[in-house]
Structures are given as structure tokens and as C-alpha cells.
Amino acid sequence: MTYDAVIFDNDGVLTEPTLLEVQREAVRRAFAEFDVDPTTEAIDGVIHGGLTRLRRICSVHEVSVDEFWPRHETHAAEIQLECLENGTKPLYDDVRALDELDRPLGLVSNNQHATIQHILDVYDMADHFEVAYGRDPTVEGARVKKPNPHYIERAMDRLGVERALYVGDSNVDVVAANRAGIDSAFVRRPHRDGYTLAAEPTYELDSLDELLAVC
Template sequence: MTAYDAVLFDSDGVLVEPPPVETQTNATRAAFRAVGVEDPDRQHVDAIVGGVTTETLQEICSAYDLEPATFWAARERHDEDSQLVEFRNGTRTQYDDVAALSGLPMEVNCGVVSNNHHSTIEFVLEHFELGPFFDTYYGREMTIESLQLKKPNTHYLDRALDDLSVSAESALYIGDSESDILAAERAGLESVFVRRPHCHEVELGVEPTYEVEDLYGVRQLAHR
């Protein structure tokens, strides 16, 4: 008997290595240059990289007299391109313990729910041949509006559960950030915090249901 009907995974920091801050910073600067801003304020660049809100994005664009939709389209394009380059050249890759997915119970449905672009998640699943493990997947659309739907908003978790026809009470969400754990809590799922090297010392403001060191620990939970 399995413990859950569905197990949902974050992508960056759980299935694959997270994007380096330097890569995201360079992509953001390239986006500014693409719309005619050669030397953006470092605080503005950092705000974009750090998880910008729609309100802050509007303020930043106003500072340069930019149309937000035009700048954001450039940012999303350069951000995704920078990620795909690193996946293709091997400087960013999947974690070795992703092999644990093959040991999950056959009757458990799996999905991916990420704050990254939907098209980037689609690339990751194809590039690393992970598609067969997952019954559904969601990233966000490349729109300003999608920023309001990022975790800890439960929007994409709810959609994944609907796709799998399972209740939140019978599902588990695997993440590497406080927003992941908070989103799971708000959606009614039990949660697992994976203490990867990049988040090993993080102090969470919300309590996950479980903590594990790697995805083999998740497999054990699924088999309880």
C-alpha cells in the first residue's frame, strides 16, 4: 500500500541544479540592453533576479521609460535562452539522485510544478529524458500576469492535482524553498523540504511535513 496517490516535484533545486545568480544577472542585463538600457541600476537588476513582483516591475520600467510588457518579453527570452545554453553544454544538469524516480510506486501519479517558465520545464523533461516519469507538469507562462501565480500561490499546484484527479490530502509536494513549503501548506498537501547543498543552512519560517537529504528519502516516504 502506498502512502500517497500523487507526488509533485519542484524542478530547479530538486530535479535539476538551480540557475546560478550570475547567469540570471547576465541575462537580465542583456534584456535591458535589448530594450536600449545599457547601464541599468544594480538594485534594479537584483530586484528582477530576486523574484520581482508586478508592482516592482512597473516601478523599474517607469525609471527607464520602458513599456513593461516589452521589457518583460526581453527578460523572459534572455533568461530562458541562458538556461538552455547551460543545460545543453552541461554546466547545469540534473541531480544524480533523480534515479530514485524509477523506484517510486507504479500506482503513484507524478507531476512537476515550478516557478520557472513552462517551456523551460518542457525542455528539461525532454533533454534529460524525464518525461516518462511525469503525468503532468506546469511552469508559468512568459507573461507579467504569471508573476502573481507563482508559488506560494497555489494556482499551478491546484491545476496539477486536477489533471491527476487526486485530492490534496493524498498528495505530497517536494521543494527546496520556503515558498514551496508554504504553497503546499496553502493547497492542503503534505510537503518535503530537500536540503540540497544550496539550501542546507536555510532556516524556514514554515514547517514542512518532512525533511530529507535527497530524493531517495522521498522514495522511502512514498513507499510507507
């Protein structure tokens, strides 16, 4: 298949995933601004539970979700920047394969937009991508993250393409690509060993190096 562009997820595809404890610390820092000391269960609910659970947790602690969430996004971006700078959120070695792809590249991540900008700056990768989107630091930005195809479609519009390949490492990536009406490539990194796919990707890869044959 010939694609007009290749669009990448970030965490687990270009950089190693952010450690759970780092994500938890961002939640703690945000709640601390409201003098709240949440349980680990509540913290993990914020990270993994979606907007409905986030609203419920904020309600229990009498914190406005619209005030809490932007603070969380700021802390999450700041602490991940620390990880980028101290080497605990490195690039995968096979990211070098991007140099061989002779078509426009995009980046669409569920991570904060500020974090994506930090990654491009720290690893001097901005020139690789014609468009790069992370989620906006608002409740609405979180609502339209993958598996919603909003940011993928936004990137495709910006690139001016209809036939794109989306490269990810999770079910939400495959589903978001399906909803955007484009093909998907699932990269089975070591952290996805034994991971069950709920939707069938167009391709399953062991490395980004295999993209050269796909494209």
C-alpha cells in the same frame, strides 16, 4: 501516509539551481532590447524583488512591464537551455529515485514553462511526468507563481488527485503546498545549508532517495 501523486519543484530539487550570473544575463539581454543598461541593483531587483519592484524598475527606465517581461522570459529560457546543453545546470544524482515511485508524478516550477520543457527534453525525462508546469511568460504568470498555489492546484486537477505530496527546497514551496492543502517535503540540498524555514514542512529530507520511505 499514502499519496495519490508526488509533485516536484525543479530548481534545487531535480536540477541544480540556475547561477545568479546567468539570471542576471537574461535581464541584461531583455533590457538591451529597449536600449537600457540597468545597474546591478536594478537587475537583482528584477530577479528577487517581486512584481511591485519589477513595475517600479521598468517605470524608472520608461519601459512597459508588459512588453519587457515576455522578452525577459524568452531570454531566460534561451540562456538556461545553453546551460543545460553545456553541463552547467545538471541533474542531481538522486533523481534516479523517481524510477522507484509507483504513482503519478508531476512537476511544478517557478521557472519558465519553456525552461521546464527544455529540461525534460535535454534529460529525456518527459515520460516520468504526467503533468509539468512552469510559469507562463506573462506578468500574470509571474503573479500566480509560488507561493501562490495556482500551478500546484492546476497540476492536481490535471492529475485528478486530492492527496498529493509536494517536494521542494524553499519556503515558497512549503507555503504553496500549505495553501494548496497538501503535505510538503523539504529537501535540504547543500545550497540550503543553514537555510531557515518560515513554515514547517511535513517532512525534511537530505535526499530524494528518502522519498521511497515517505511514500
